[in-house]
Amino acid sequence: MVFDPPFGTDTDETRPAIVRATYEALIEHGYENLTIQRIGDEFPKSKSLIYQHYDGKDEVLVDLLEFLLDHFETQMPHPSTRDAHDCLENVLDFVLEPDPDADRAELTNVMVELRGQAPHNETFEEYFTANDRQFRRDLADIVDRGIEEGVYRPVDAEAVAEFLLTTMNGQTMRRATADEGVDAAAIRAELDAYLRSRLLREDRANGEKE
Amino acid sequence: MVFDPPFGTDTDETRPAIVRATYEALIEHGYENLTIQRIGDEFPKSKSLIYQHYDGKDEVLVDLLEFLLDHFETQMPHPSTRDAHDCLENVLDFVLEPDPDADRAELTNVMVELRGQAPHNETFEEYFTANDRQFRRDLADIVDRGIEEGVYRPVDAEAVAEFLLTTMNGQTMRRATADEGVDAAAIRAELDAYLRSRLLREDRANGEKE
Numbered sequence: 204m205v206f207d208p209p210f211g212t213d214t215d216e217t218r219p220a221i222v223r224a225t226y227e228a229l230i231e232h233g234y235e236n237l238t239i240q241r242i243g244d245e246f247p248k249s250k251s252l253i254y255q256h257y258d259g260k261d262e263v264l265v266d267l268l269e270f271l272l273d274h275f276e277t278q279m280p281h282p283s284t285r286d287a288h289d290c291l292e293n294v295l296d297f298v299l300e301p302d303p304d305a306d307r308a309e310l311t312n313v314m315v316e317l318r319g320q321a322p323h324n325e326t327f328e329e330y331f332t333a334n335d336r337q338f339r340r341d342l343a344d345i346v347d348r349g350i351e352e353g354v355y356r357p358v359d360a361e362a363v364a365e366f367l368l369t370t371m372n373g374q375t376m377r378r379a380t381a382d383e384g385v386d387a388a389a390i391r392a393e394l395d396a397y398l399r400s401r402l403l404r405e406d407r408a409n410g411e412k413e
Numbered sequence: 414m415v416f417d418p419p420f421g422t423d424t425d426e427t428r429p430a431i432v433r434a435t436y437e438a439l440i441e442h443g444y445e446n447l448t449i450q451r452i453g454d455e456f457p458k459s460k461s462l463i464y465q466h467y468d469g470k471d472e473v474l475v476d477l478l479e480f481l482l483d484h485f486e487t488q489m490p491h492p493s494t495r496d497a498h499d500c501l502e503n504v505l506d507f508v509l510e511p512d513p514d515a516d517r518a519e520l521t522n523v524m525v526e527l528r529g530q531a532p533h534n535e536t537f538e539e540y541f542t543a544n545d546r547q548f549r550r551d552l553a554d555i556v557d558r559g560i561e562e563g564v565y566r567p568v569d570a571e572a573v574a575e576f577l578l579t580t581m582n583g584q585t586m587r588r589a590t591a592d593e594g595v596d597a598a599a600i601r602a603e604l605d606a607y608l609r610s611r612l613l614r615e616d617r618a619n620g621e622k623e
Contacts, residue, residue: 232533319526321525322590362602386575389569
């Protein structure tokens with residue numbers, strides 16, 4: 204699956220360059236050891252610009268989180284003219300990427316570190332809650348479309364979406380925090396078995412690869 | 414599901430009392446704002462004892478993480494004389510608790526904050542990796558037992574365990590970071606549907622509640 208890293212192109216604008224420097228500093232040092240000094244080390248212009256544009260690292264981090272969530276959303280495969288099940292498989296292929304490259308792995312680590320702050324950071328919690336809600340709605344829309352197309356059984360699309368989202372979040376978290384232990388192929392195989400038995404109508408399920 | 418909070422009984426021993434104070438400080442202030450000073454505020458004895466027993470907060474945090482993982486393990490329902498599927502349902506009831514009380518919610522928050530450090534904290538990553546591995550082995554043992562008992566179909570027990578673990582981790586993470594958005598009943602219903610279609614033999618599946 205093609206994945207464009209965030210900040211793929213250089214920017215001359217100051218605020219995006221500060222956000223980018225924050226991302227690089229997070230990859231290098233982790234959330235716990237992030238300081239404005241270390242953001243400044245990754246920032247090609249004068250450090251004083253950081254203070255002119257932001258009140259502190261918490262404010263830059265919110266801009267970074269918003270940028271990363273938007274970036275991930277733009278990378279997500281969008282509904283095509285193919286049937287709903289192809290769309291869903293594309294989304295799963297993308298999110299559950301079995302073999303992420305270094306850029307993708309770094310992004311996953313940063314997202315999980317930011318998400319790990321949410322229990323004590325209301326702003327982050329609001330962003331992640333809103334992002335989960337939007338993603339669940341997108342997934343439910345695909346399932347509803349599959350029901351209309353006659354590809355899927357008349358399931359509870361919201362419940363299926365909630366379950367898929369939770370499993371995807373679980374893999375993302377485990378990948379960033381227990382990487383060597385994660386068997387992405389097994390997770391995907393069981394998820395596909397669930398989709399075949401729960402969603403797909405017989406004729407379509409029989410055409411699927413086992 | 415009965416859940417005993419960690420540190421349910423007071424201790425006079427110094428090191429456990431410091432670990433407990435660290436837990437209380439984490440609940441109050443979060444990982445980002447944890448300091449030895451704040452641990453000291455929750456510690457009933459002299460702060461200087463903290464420095465006599467620990468080199469710094471990182472060392473106390475490792476003891477705390479070990480304690481919490483052990484505590485969770487002791488709370489987990491253990492295999493009973495009933496059949497494997499009852500055991501598995503008990504584990505799912507416990508981990509996916511639909512209505513956690515305040516003590517349980519606080520523990521979940523602390524665990525997710527600690528886990529969120531793992532991308533840049535090798536010691537934490539090792540603990541979470543080992544803990545995931547042990548839990549997955551326990552789950553696979555239950556599934557294997559179900560196959561032997563003839564309750565389950567001859568599935569790949571390791572793959573099923575990996576999938577269940579990932580979904581449980583996903584719910585735990587979402588609960589701590591996007592709480593109002595989590596629909597525990599939906600997740601459980603879809604997981605039960607998966608178990609019925611993937612694992613349970615026909616006669617047993619038909620006896621299950623829909």
